[in-house]
Amino acid sequence: xxxxxxxxxxxxxxxxxxxxxxxxxxxxxxxxxxxxxxxxxxxxxxxxxxxxxxxxxxxxxxxxxxxxxxxxxxxxxxxxxxxxxxxxxxxxxxxxxxxxxxxxxxxxxxxxxxxxxxxxxxxxxxxxxxxxxxxxxxxxxxxxx
Numbered sequence: 001x002x003x004x005x006x007x008x009x010x011x012x013x014x015x016x017x018x019x020x021x022x023x024x025x026x027x028x029x030x031x032x033x034x035x036x037x038x039x040x041x042x043x044x045x046x047x048x049x050x051x052x053x054x055x056x057x058x059x060x061x062x063x064x065x066x067x068x069x070x071x072x073x074x075x076x077x078x079x080x081x082x083x084x085x086x087x088x089x090x091x092x093x094x095x096x097x098x099x100x101x102x103x104x105x106x107x108x109x110x111x112x113x114x115x116x117x118x119x120x121x122x123x124x125x126x127x128x129x130x131x132x133x134x135x136x137x138x139x140x141x142x143x144x145x
Contacts, residue, residue: 002047006083006138013083013138017044020073020082021107024049026131027070028089030062040129041103042073048132052100055093055125063089063129071131079145087133094126 004010023039030036038059040051049071053059063069067088074082094100097120104116111120118124 002133003135004138005136007081007140008083008138010136013136014044014047016081016138017049017073017083020075022073022076024051024131025072026051026059026089028059028062028068029066031065036062041107042131043099043102043106048130050099050102051129051131052094052097052103052126053129055127059129060091060127063091067091069131071133079140079142081138081140081142083136083138085133085136087131087135090130090132092128092130094128097126099128100126 002010004013006013008016024042025037025039027035027037036059040053042049042051044050067090068086069089070084070086072082072084074080074084100119101111104111104119108116110116
């Protein structure tokens with residue numbers, strides 16, 4: 001069961017994560033032990049974050065070595081608010097590019113663009129990164145700003 005602290009209930013945090021479209025920031029460890037952070041498109045559903053990336057991306061190798069991550073989804077403009085936490089990642093093939101297609105539609109508004117066509121190319125192998133939170137902490141500075 002996920003631990004929830006901060007300004008919002010689990011349902012309020014889920015609403016924010018479902019509606020917000022800033023990328024998720026993921027922190028992990030590289031096999032050398034160094035820390036690494038990257039931003040990915042995501043969708044939040046059924047209590048997990050789903051991301052997609054190329055099967056050959058460095059992050060796949062990093063997460064294979066150590067699936068523990070930290071994450072944050074937060075607004076870039078005032079009033080600042082968001083959700084951060086930690087959890088673990090599972091990596092599975094996305095041969096049909098179902099997650100990627102959903103993310104392209106969510107972030108680009110459709111699949112009719114050069115970027116969408118490149119990402120959805122049949123030659124590109126994709127994986128699904130499923131982040132299962134263990135802890136969620138929310139903050140909302142709306143009243144302060």
